[in-house]
Amino acid sequence: MSKQFGKRPCPAKGEIIASSECGSSRNRLFVCPADCPFNPFALANYERLMEIESKLDRECLDWLHSIAAKPQALLQQLSRLHASGDPVALHSFIAVRLFHERNDAGLSAGERFLESRDHGLSNDQQALLRSRCGMRVTLLEVHRVIDHERIEAVDLMAPEAGRFLIIDRSLARMAVRYTTVLAWRYELPHFQRFWGVAITVPEIVDLDPDAVVREISRHLGGPESGPELLGWLALNFVRVQASINAIHAVLHYDMLSSVDARRGVAVYNLRRPLALCFEHLIQLIEWEPGELTDGEFKEGFLDALDCLDAPAEGKIANSILGRLLVGDGRWRLEANGGERFARLRRAFESHMGDRVEFAGERFDDVAAGIARPVSQEQLALVPPGLRLQPTQIELTTTRIVDTENSPAQIAAAAREEFLRIYPDVAVPALGGLTPRQAATDPKHRPALLRLLKGQVRSFDEENLRQGTSGDMDWLLRELGANELILPAPPLRPPSELPSPTSAADDVLDGRGGQYS
Secondary structure, eight states, X not given: OOGGGTEEEXXXXXXXXXXXXXXXXXXXXXXXXXXXXXXXXXXXXXXXXXXXXXXXXXXXXXXXXXXXXXXXXXXXXXXXXXXXXXXXXXXXXXXXIIXXXXXXXXXXXXXXXXHOTTOOOOHXXXXXXXXXXXXXEEEEEEEEEXXXXXXXXXXXXXXXXXXXXXXXXXXXXXXXXXXXXXXXXXXXXXXXXXXXXXXXXXXXXXXXXXXXXXXXXXXXXXXXXHHHHHHHHHHTHHHXXXXXXXXXHHHHHHHHHHSOOEEEEEEEEESSOHHHHHHHHHHHSOEEEOOOOHHHHHTTEEEEEEEESXXXXXXXXXXXXXXXXXXSSEEEEEEESHHHHHHHHHHHHHHHXXXXXXXXXEEEEHHHHHSOOOOHHHHHTSOXXXXXXXXXXXXXXXXXXXXXXXXXXXXXXXXXXXXXXXXXXXXXXXXXXXXXXXXXXXXXXXXXXXXXHHHHHHXXXXXXXXXXXXXXXXXXXXXXXXXXXXXXXOOOOOOOOOOSEEEOTTOOGXXXXXXX
C-alpha cells in the first residue's frame, strides 16, 4: 500500500495497519520483529535509534530539573561535571539520579517519569526509557567483533546468560577478542546497548576480571557478590573508576620499578696501539658494525660496534648484549641491564687482558625516568593483593638481520617467532611450568587460559594498530585451548587503542548545555 494513504504492512499483526497505529503501538502492544523497516529498534535503523536516544537524553535532563528539590543546585552540579571533562562522573551522576535512587515508593526518577501523565514522550521514547530503567553495570568480555556496529559478548558477572548482541559503533571500532570493560548496559528487544562510558579492567595474573572487580569492591567497603554487588557498583561507579585508574598507574609503576633497567657505562684507556687492540678484539668476540651518533662522534669516537649475544642462525633478529664505542686512545662499553652489563664487562676484560686499562664506570637508572611516581591517595585505592606479583619485563636490544621485508612484515615475523617458541618457555606465572606443561595441569590450566586470552587480545590489538589481519588459533589448538578459539575480528582501518576509559556512542557531550 502506498504511503500516501497512511498505511503500512505490519509483520507483527500480519496485516496492513495505519501508520499512526504503528507509531503508537510498536514495541509496546506489538512484538516487532528485528527486520521490520518501521521498527526504530531494528538492526538496520541505527541512525534512527540514536536520534531517539538524543531526544530522550534531553527530556530526561529536563525531568530531573523539574522534580529536583533544589533545581539550581542540580544545574550547578551538572555544569561542574560537564566542565570537568570527566565523562564517567557525568554519566554516573545522571544514571544514579535517573535509574538507581528511589523514593519511598521504591520508584526511580525514570520510572516516575514514565508514570507521569504529562510526560510528553513519544511511544518510541517510552519504550527506550523502559529499557533504560533496567540498566545495570556489566563486566563485558568481547568474544566476537562482527562488523563496524555489532559485537557478541558475555557478562562475566552473569556468564550463565551466555552471549548477547551489542550494537555500538565506538566499541566495535576499538574492540578485539577478549577486550574486557566495565560499563552500563541495557536491553532492547533485539540487541543490547551501552550507555555512557566503558572502563578497561586491569590484567592480574592470578585473578579473573570478575574477581578483580570483586576485590575492588571489597577493598572499597562494598559487597563481593550477588545483586548487592551490582547495586553497589552502580552507586559507586566513580569510586570504582578511580580505583581502576590507580591500579593501572600503580601496576605500571611496580612493573618498571622491578625491571633491571640500569644502563651501565664503562670507560677503558688503551695500553697498546689502536690497530693492535682492534685486531685482537675481533678475533674472538662476536661483533657487528654499529651506528655512531653525531654526539658520540663529537666526543672523539671513531666507530661503534654491537656485541651479539648468542646469535641464532635463521632468526630474523639477534639479541645485542651491548655496544663498544671505539676511540683512538679511549674505548667505552655500554649495555642495558645490570646483569647484561656485568657479562659484557667480564667477556671484554677477559679477552682484552692488559691491552686496556679500566678507567671508571657509571650507571643510569632508565626506569626512574619513565616510571611516574604514584601518590599515597592512589596507593590507598589499590587492593594490596593486586600488587603481589608485578608483571616482569626485561629490556633487550636486537639487531634485525632481515633486509628484504618492510618493518611491519619484520614485526609480524618476530611475533610469529615468539608464539612459535612460547609453548616451551617456562613462565613464572605458571609456577615455572611451560604453557605446554600447564595445559595438562589442572592447578595451572586456569592461569594458562587467562594468559592465552591476553595473548589473543594483544595479537588482535597489534592487527588493529597495523591494519593487518590474521589469528593465532594454531597456538590455541596446539595447547589444547580450543574453548578460546573464536572468529578473528574483521579487517578494519588502523586505529588507536582505547584508553582506560572509553566512550560509548551516546556520550552526552554538550547535551546538558542549557544547564551550563
